[in-house]
Amino acid sequence: MKNNIISFVLLQIAFSFTFLPETHQLSSSTNLNLVETTCKKTPFYNLCLSTLQSDPRSSKADVAGLAHIGADKVKARATATLRQITVLLKGAKDPKLKTALTECLDLYNTIIKYDIPVAIDAVVKGNPKFGVESAADAANEANDCERRFIKSPISGSNKAVHDLSSMVASIVQLLL
Template sequence: MKPLSKNNLLLSHLLFFTTLVLFLCTTLTHAYSYSIVTEEDIVTTTCKQTPDPKLCESALRSDPRSSTTKDNQGLILIMIDVVKNRFSESLGYVEDLTRKTHDPDMKRALSKCIRVYRVVVDTSVDLAVRAVKQGVPKFGEQAMTDAGNEAEACWMAFPEGKAPGRIVDRTPMLHGVSNVAASMIKALE
């Protein structure tokens, strides 16, 4: 066998090194893309079982914790936080409107909204979290169903055609995230 020249030896080492680098890059890329798909799959799979998969995915993916959550309970707790945040934002808006209005019918309706939104933020959310963590999902499901109903109760408190546009716009969203959370909790039963 004839010895390899310096150029051929260098070329064979370069070829070996390039092949090794390509192999490692391909392996690492495949492993990384598999973990991303797996993380996305739990959100997608969970949300497909809810009444509004698009709203569910949007809400969960907007929270960075959903990308590291590995189980349904973690996703449910994130969704309950979404419910709390959305109702808290609405509560702040309604409290601000109450300070600005002098119309007695409007004040009465806004006071009702403040009461029902506070029930959700202060009671329903905590009840749902405890129920999920303690393994009694039916109570958590009921708490989130009630939250959706409270959003409707706020809207209905206004005289015909007098509900502020933002409340009209937000009510379906509040009702929607509450129903999604309730259905996610129900899946634990």
């Protein structure tokens, strides 16, 4: 009787390990499909796909998790842009350029310290309306920064923050 129980337990363990990789593969495949489906509902499909697939957290995330990942990427890109603005500001001689960079410094501080944290908090607390608004505000502030220049030295960065923020707003919109 004891041998039968041990044999049964060993058979169950072997059976579990036999199908475990397939189950994991199905889960990863399902999440890859969720990323693709979600990204198709954003204005920047390729950016969304590359952004989310580059983060290992996306393999286990739901839509709210994907929004959080996107918001983290916005914050990282906005922080890099803020550093870029600070460096440019230190070397700026032209008063119009200094003014534009100073105004952009304020806009990017708002994105980093207010907009993105509010968007993340809204998603976590289940109030996506504020998340959509905050992510859209971040996109608008990046555009506002760009408009401050006659010839912007940070066009690529402003576009990246705008597009990522718009992508996040679209993902959060799916939670409404």
